[in-house]
Amino acid sequence: MYEFKLIEEKWQKYWQDHKVFEAAIDPKKKKYYVLEMFPYPSGKIHMGHVRNYTIADVAARFKMMQGFNVLHPMGFDAFGQPAENAAIKNNSKPDIWTHKCIDWMKIELKKMGFSYDWSRELSTCESGYYKWNQWIFLKMYERGLAYKGKAGVNWCPSCSTTLANEEVIDGGCWRCHTQVEQKDLEQWYLKITEYRERLLEDLKQLKNWPERVIAMQNNWIGKSLGVEIYFRLDNSDKIIPVFTTRVDTIFGATYIVLAPEHPLVKEIVKGKPQEKEVLKFIEKVSKETKQVRSKDDVKKEGVFTGCFCINPVNNEKIPIWTADYVLMEYGTGAIMAVPTHDQRDFLFAKEHKLPMRIVIKNPGSESNNPDELVEAYEDDGIQVNSGKFDGLSNSEAKIKIAEWMEKEKIGKIQTHWRLRDWLISRQRFWGTPIPMINCPKCGTVPVPYEDLPVKLPNDAPFTGEGGSPLGKVKEFTDVKCPKCKSLARRETDTMATFFDSSWYFLRFASPDFKKAPFDQKEARYWMPVDQYIGGIEHAILHLLYSRFFTKFFKDLGLIDFDEPFLQLLTQGMVLKDGEVMSKSRGNIVDPDSIISKYGADTLRLFILFAAPPETELDWDEKGMEGAHRFLNRVWRIQENLKSIADPQLLRILHKTIKKVSDDYAGFKFNTAIAGLMELVNAIYQYGADRNTFSILILLLAPIAPHFCEELWQQMGNKGSISKSGWPQYDPKMLIDDTVTIIIQVNGKVRSKLDVPQDISEKKVREMALCDDKVKPWIEGKAIKNIIFVPKKLLSIVI
RNA sequence: GGGCAAGUGGUGGAAUGGCAUACACGAAGGACUUAAAAUCCUUUGGCCGCAAGGCCGUGAGGGUUCAACUCCCUCCUUGCCCACCA
Numbered sequence A: 001m002y003e004f005k006l007i008e009e010k011w012q013k014y015w016q017d018h019k020v021f022e023a024a025i026d027p028k029k030k031k032y033y034v035l036e037m038f039p040y041p042s043g044k045i046h047m048g049h050v051r052n053y054t055i056a057d058v059a060a061r062f063k064m065m066q067g068f069n070v071l072h073p074m075g076f077d078a079f080g081q082p083a084e085n086a087a088i089k090n091n092s093k094p095d096i097w098t099h100k101c102i103d104w105m106k107i108e109l110k111k112m113g114f115s116y117d118w119s120r121e122l123s124t125c126e127s128g129y130y131k132w133n134q135w136i137f138l139k140m141y142e143r144g145l146a147y148k149g150k151a152g153v154n155w156c157p158s159c160s161t162t163l164a165n166e167e168v169i170d171g172g173c174w175r176c177h178t179q180v181e182q183k184d185l186e187q188w189y190l191k192i193t194e195y196r197e198r199l200l201e202d203l204k205q206l207k208n209w210p211e212r213v214i215a216m217q218n219n220w221i222g223k224s225l226g227v228e229i230y231f232r233l234d235n236s237d238k239i240i241p242v243f244t245t246r247v248d249t250i251f252g253a254t255y256i257v258l259a260p261e262h263p264l265v266k267e268i269v270k271g272k273p274q275e276k277e278v279l280k281f282i283e284k285v286s287k288e289t290k291q292v293r294s295k296d297d298v299k300k301e302g303v304f305t306g307c308f309c310i311n312p313v314n315n316e317k318i319p320i321w322t323a324d325y326v327l328m329e330y331g332t333g334a335i336m337a338v339p340t341h342d343q344r345d346f347l348f349a350k351e352h353k354l355p356m357r358i359v360i361k362n363p364g365s366e367s368n369n370p371d372e373l374v375e376a377y378e379d380d381g382i383q384v385n386s387g388k389f390d391g392l393s394n395s396e397a398k399i400k401i402a403e404w405m406e407k408e409k410i411g412k413i414q415t416h417w418r419l420r421d422w423l424i425s426r427q428r429f430w431g432t433p434i435p436m437i438n439c440p441k442c443g444t445v446p447v448p449y450e451d452l453p454v455k456l457p458n459d460a461p462f463t464g465e466g467g468s469p470l471g472k473v474k475e476f477t478d479v480k481c482p483k484c485k486s487l488a489r490r491e492t493d494t495m496a497t498f499f500d501s502s503w504y505f506l507r508f509a510s511p512d513f514k515k516a517p518f519d520q521k522e523a524r525y526w527m528p529v530d531q532y533i534g535g536i537e538h539a540i541l542h543l544l545y546s547r548f549f550t551k552f553f554k555d556l557g558l559i560d561f562d563e564p565f566l567q568l569l570t571q572g573m574v575l576k577d578g579e580v581m582s583k584s585r586g587n588i589v590d591p592d593s594i595i596s597k598y599g600a601d602t603l604r605l606f607i608l609f610a611a612p613p614e615t616e617l618d619w620d621e622k623g624m625e626g627a628h629r630f631l632n633r634v635w636r637i638q639e640n641l642k643s644i645a646d647p648q649l650l651r652i653l654h655k656t657i658k659k660v661s662d663d664y665a666g667f668k669f670n671t672a673i674a675g676l677m678e679l680v681n682a683i684y685q686y687g688a689d690r691n692t693f694s695i696l697i698l699l700l701a702p703i704a705p706h707f708c709e710e711l712w713q714q715m716g717n718k719g720s721i722s723k724s725g726w727p728q729y730d731p732k733m734l735i736d737d738t739v740t741i742i743i744q745v746n747g748k749v750r751s752k753l754d755v756p757q758d759i760s761e762k763k764v765r766e767m768a769l770c771d772d773k774v775k776p777w778i779e780g781k782a783i784k785n786i787i788f789v790p791k792k793l794l795s796i797v798i
Numbered sequence B: 001g002g003g004c005a006a007g008u009g010g011u012g013g014a015a016u017g018g019c020a021u022a023c024a025c026g027a028a029g030g031a032c033u034u035a036a037a038a039u040c041c042u043u044u045g046g047c048c049g050c051a052a053g054g055c056c057g058u059g060a061g062g063g064u065u066c067a068a069c070u071c072c073c074u075c076c077u078u079g080c081c082c083a084c085c086a
Helices: A003-019 A048-066 A081-090 A096-111 A127-142 A194-203 A213-219 A247-251 A263-269 A275-289 A290-294 A343-352 A394-406 A520-526 A540-554 A591-598 A600-609 A623-640 A647-664 A667-686 A691-702 A703-712 A759-769
Strands: A032-035 A067-070 A147-154 A161-162 A183-190 A223-233 A239-244 A254-260 A303-312 A316-323 A336-337 A409-416 A437-441 A444-445 A476-482 A487-490 A529-535 A567-570 A574-575 A616-619 A739-747 A748-756 A785-789 A793-797
Touching: A003 A096, A003 A600, A003 A703, A032 A520, A048 A067, A048 A529, A048 A567, A048 A574, A048 A591, A048 A647, A067 A275, A081 A793, A096 A476, A127 A147, A127 A444, A127 A540, A127 A616, A127 A691, A213 A275, A213 A748, A223 A394, A239 A254, A239 A336, A239 A623, A254 A303, A263 A275, A263 A303, A275 A303, A290 A476, A303 A343, A336 A343, A343 A529, A343 A785, A394 A409, A487 A567, A520 A647, A520 A748, A540 A567, A591 A600, A591 A623, A600 A623, A600 A667, A600 A703, A623 A667, A623 A691, A647 A667, A647 A691, A667 A691, A748 A759, A759 A793
Parallel strands: A032 A067, A032 A529, A254 A316, A529 A567, A574 A616, A739 A793
Antiparallel strands: A147 A161, A147 A183, A223 A239, A223 A303, A223 A409, A254 A336, A303 A316, A437 A444, A437 A487, A476 A487, A739 A748, A785 A793
8 A cells, every 4th residue: 555645745845845847948848838727716626626637737747758848837817706705795805715715725736736837826816917907908998999888788686797798698697697687887898899700710720629619619709691681661761771691582571570679660650550559569578588588488479560661672562560589689680571481480470460472492392382381491492482583592592682682782791790899897896997097077098007007905895785896995986087187086897807817828928027918038938828628618708708819919919829729628527426516416526535535646547537538527436446446556566576577568568658648649548547557457467577667657657646756766766757758669569470360251250360460361361261160151152252451350251 | 499519338438440348447256364454366248058159239220331339311319509690
């Protein structure tokens, strides 16, 4: 039994005292920057963190042993609501709570033996960091990328703060899940939409990102090509623009629908007999939450406005409705309804007995009668009832009709985007103050660069209610206008914490740099991040914002690359009995208690062995025992070393070096460990010599570093094993003298032959045909064909 | 409704056109021990058979191939993400 507690403490101290993992520019060495998504300091690390950081640590240590100059930093995403909530609850201060949490988490992270360069540690709540948030904000403001806008914003009544669209999940607050309300406020936005084309285009560069993350980003940016069509109001010059991606169905538009919030609705019903009913309907819909309106099973409601408009392609007079299934936020807030080719329109038209016309012929149906439809036909087909476009395939017609409409000036080809500007204002204390001053004379005035940072006051009244706590601190709000020197009021909103995490990876290159967010010389060497690792929950927001900031820095001339993260790995969740570990379920396994029972090396080994990094991992304490048993099995090898290497074992050793090296490089840690276990099993069979054992220790070192450092030292080596180089295999040792050839008859395995590896096909044929196990299957039958795959198999077809 | 994954022994998983179930867990048996733990050894997909051996078997069905967990088509199930997006 090895004494994991003593060994782990000993080597953690050694790494710290000898600054083993402190990184510095070395132009002679190839750099490797490995980064995991930094944690929010909630107080304790959980198994998700352990898994994330263990994966990254093996990558870092493996690359280091291979001779790369590795940067592997760690920091804390320290601003945010929980600190403030804790302050409210405990009548304390957010910074005290946060620093306590950070200290505690650092202890736990160090116990895991991660190879961090702690000299680069950063926390986003330090003014030395958030000063640069403010600097970046001002640079964006100068370029018109930060602007103030009044808008209906998502308001969480529980946190009494606004939320970005992206932070609203199923109509609820992303943290507390309270139903989100709509509220009008003056807010700061970042114009991420200005970068949408590049954010979309550059996704193509990201060859080493998981496909699904690319797909999610794609959908989120949501570029759709379509046509804006101008419907003229009957007996008026007023134009109602309508956006469609299915312009091929325009000849089948039998009515149009305006969103109830559409400003035209009230205008056009004025004085009409329907006015009262329409206004009542608008009133009713305004009370519905977006949630209710988006439910699929809720019946689509709507009313006729009494007005008509003209379909510009055939001058048909069609009715105008308003209905709750049309959303003001998307497109133009108005749609053309084609009941035959859109299922929502179909259900609505059936309900309200509106006319229909088939314009895309379903190749699988004879009928041309819309009354016989049981649902809308949304697939491809041939144009009918579409004037001069009849007979074209609808995909062809889409382009032809769009071009024709643009020529006739009755429509315009348009691009629509789903991505909105990013709302960053928060009515919260524990965040970066937005560096702006509101002067009664000069209006909005930026804080001069030399006055940065705008520091958070030490104290503020925390009630959790009302607007920004900063608004109640007079020393903070009262300030002289930088322009006219008259009394002005400081902006009291703080920035969303996603701002902080959108560039921290650059700050790690030079965490103490005083003149800019980062030292260009350091950034040029270390960036971009070679391997980024984190949870899939950040697949959209955090990664999109980080990509946006990176492009912005490039435009400022500070860096010369487009994308911050070359390779991305999204690790799977850690489950317990098939369920997500969570406080509410009460099924949390505390890493700390596991470390004291088995040691960090065993925990690292188990968590990597139990499943591939990307898939879910079901926690199983029995598996921990197995992992621990394996380490003890390795430990005992040293008691019984032979002086001469067994030639059989030597071949297995070299194959293992290759397998483990390849598997580490491909993040296939579970099979790498399986390979090491096979090697250990072989050692127990053949007996190991010193060299074989040393190589085993080196191969295992990235996964169980303390354990291997100790054995490495006991073998008489000096210095850290992480600087000792990576074992190389001899390609000649991978080739066996003999190979096993599989003999198949009609695809079924009937025999196996052990033969010299360079044997001729003729010889194998001869051996196979007179093989005792093969004979009965081919006797008296005509051989049609024989397929020979060298070194693998011979397949006889009869 | 759309997109992306995935579905393999009692369990976690391995194999990405060429011996299905590597490695581990669990289970059963044995050695050592006064005993237990630890350790070591053996067995462990199903069915038939004393055995040799045979047949079946990777969610279901079909296809391509000498050969399919792997490629193609249809479907089912689960997970994740998106969604009255026009």
